[in-house]
Amino acid sequence: MADAVPLWAHSPAPGSNQWHGLVEHLRGTAELARRFAAPFGGGDVAYWLGALHDVGKAACGWQDKLTTVANTGAPVGIDHKSLGTRIAAERGLGGFANGIFGHHGGLVDGPLLLGALKKRLVDNAANVASAEAVLAQLLPDLPADLAPFIPAVWLREPLVGEMALRLCYSALVDADSLDTSAHFRRLPGPQVRPDADFDRLYKLFEQRRGEELAGRGSSPIAALRDRVYAECLAAAEREPGVFRLGAPTGAGKTLASGGFALRHAALHGKRRVIVAVPFLTITEQNAAVYRRLLDEDGTEPAVLEHHSQANFDDDVARRWARLAAENWDAPFVVTTFVRLFESLYARKPAAMRRVHRLANAVIVLDEVQALPHPMLAPILDGLRLLVEHFGATVLLSSATQPSFWALEEFKGVRQVDLIQDTPKLVSELRRVRFEWQVTEPKPTLAEIATQAAAEPAALVVVNTTANAKVVFDCWRDTEPESAAWHLSTRMCPAHRQHVLAQVRQRLKRGERVLLVSTQLVEAGVDVDFPVVFRAMAPADSLLQAAGRANREGLLPQGGRVVIFAPADGGQPPTYKTLVGCAGQHFGPDKDDPDDLAALGRYYCDVYDALNLADVGQVGQAIQKARGRWEFETVSDGPVIDPVSKKRDRKRAFRMIDDEGISVVTPQGALAPEKHRELEQVIEELRSAPVPDMAKLRLLQPYTTNVHKSALRNLGVGALMKPMLGTDVRPGALVEWCGRYDPDTGIDFDPCLEDFVL
DSSP: OTTTSOOEEEOOOTTOOOOEEHHHHHHHHHHHHHHHHGGGTOHHHHHHHHHHTTGGGGSHHHHHHHHHHTTTTOOOOSOOSHHHHHHHIIIIIGGGGHHHHTTTTOOOBHHHHHHHHHHHHHHTHHHHHHHHTTHHHHOTTOOSOOGGGSOHHHHHSHHHHHHHHHHHHHHHHHHHHHHHHHHHTTOSSOOOOOOOOHHHHHHHHHHHHHHHHHTTOOOTTHHHHHHHHHHHHHHTTSOSSEEEEOOOTTSOHHHHHHHHHHHHHHHHTOSEEEEEESSHHHHHHHHHHHHHHHOOTTSOOSEEEEOSOOOTTOTTOOHHHHHTSOOOOSSEEEEEHHHHHHHHTOOSHHHHTTGGGGTTEEEEEETGGGSOGGGHHHHHHHHHHHHHHSOOEEEEEOSSOOOGGGSGGGTTOOEEESSSOHHHHHHHTOOEEEEEEOSSSOOOHHHHHHHHHTSSEEEEEOSSHHHHHHHHHHHHTTSOTTTEEEEOTTSOHHHHHHHHHHHHHHHHHTOOEEEEEOGGGTSSOOOOBSEEEEESOOHHHHHHHHTTBSTTOOOTTOEEEEEEOOTTOOOOTTHHHHHHHHHHHBSTTSBOTTOHHHHHHHHHHHHHHHTTTSTTSHHHHHHHHHHTTBHHHHHHOOEEETTTTEEOGGGSOOSSSSOOEEEEOGGGOSSHHHHHHHHHHHHHHHHOSSOOHHHHHHHGGGEEEEOGGGGGSTTTGGGEEESSSSOOSTTOEEEEOSOEETTTEEOOSOOGGGGOO
């Protein structure tokens, strides 16, 4: 009977009459999952997860319902995961069967898996029995015992096993999405790029870097940058592990870390390079540098930039939205800390489908001092596991290297410093002198704006977007055209890049330029001012801001860095303890922030003040949950109400306290034709049955993340038009239909005429 009646996995794509065969989908998913998981030793586990994930679709009831809804786009709505989960668990995969159970809805807490499975098996007994009757015909080669496929260490060490399941699950859901997407897009097969030739990419990088530097001319620190680069390339020959690049600001870490990563990947057979940074501005800048050095005309780009975008795991996201989620299928990925680590510790398919790419990769964490302290325990432990058990190499890059080895999660981890004598290099690259305005009477923001305006060129860095606007408004009407500039996260990436380009040009030509920015400018952004004013902040932020002063070392007397405590300034809530620790170590009659020994003591004091090792801290609680394979507890927080099953999201893994709203601002385009093109892309995405990932990527330069508190302003929500889904809420992708100031970006002060029909 099974031979006479074909079994389907999916209905035809729009405009097609080609159904997706069930056996074809099971085998296609299994083979692709094996390919993804083989580099970390999970190939066979992932294969059988893929082969079993949809066997429940063989049920007569499921097949009948698929036929009924085929032309409507409605879901089948009948359980199809329980049989595969049960078979996998019974035949030796144990907790790894969670991957099948959660291949649509997400991984669940391991201790609850069997109970949830039993209930579904009872509720769907007839369909389970119907599908199981043809299991042998679907998978005639299914082994009776799958346990031998699991590496022993995955079972012996709970945290290793937990990470292994994350990676195997990622391989499964990515393979499932790719195979399904190929069917609905009417492609001949899943679209997966071949492995990169890193030897060729490294040689191309070297060649183009040499050509660029040859055209730049010399500066007092050019020779030091060459030395840093050479030492990084030499260290790339070392065995995979954890490396540190502690070169000062302005030492050329972007090129040096990129060269190290490419050469290390070429020498040690790594699959890809993933560069993660804390701020979008650095993502944009670094991605532009790497694209210039690695992308070639007429070929698929080597560099993929991935940051702000919609949350495709939202409960109301349609199937096509999940299929469009980014999976990092590129040789060289530039992303953010948020995307990297919230993907690693997520539990749902769209975010996790990219996680398997971390295995056997070179992971570069740039400006690593910006990792959030409460999450350091799971972050550092995750990095350790990826290195020790899953073939990754990790490079921690920062001018202000944190004291991670003082924390339990990194004790005993072998480290290799790329620079042989960091203190000597810091001394040779010292280019600024610090001044302090932190005692009473403290200056106002307006007074700092006046002080900065007395300079031919100056940068002011403040702690909030509101403070940045106050300073800019002081200059807006008094400075000549194109002399005063503003940077904040209210501006889309393309707008910010335009401002930085204009500022750099004016600095290069020696023209008057005043720039006020939030902290997004201070880490890794390549600008060179003679004077920098920095609002009091954590010590690493002070030193990072100082790196924007006299960056090329051309000023004989050195650059000036003025640290001030504004009487009317604000700061993020997370700054309070850190600023307090900074004030104890740095200031008038104390050390300057570029003293490495003092900086090390500062970090240790911060860790103690934050009590990071206490079992009650959120990071330690997450570690405990990970050890119990409680995936939902890690990503969504522990259950606080057993009746409603409500969870405490404040105790979940979060790189930032609150998820924002991804806001697309076509108004940020300078050219009218670009504005029109973006509006057309937006409408095409709204109406597309399957969104084009390439079109979503086109919107990235015009997408910024807005904190959900913006919705408190009267009328702001009405000016956000949903693009994927129907609601305006955290995780959504929306179009901004309100005012966009050409100087300061999104205007959250809507005027009455915006609501006039």
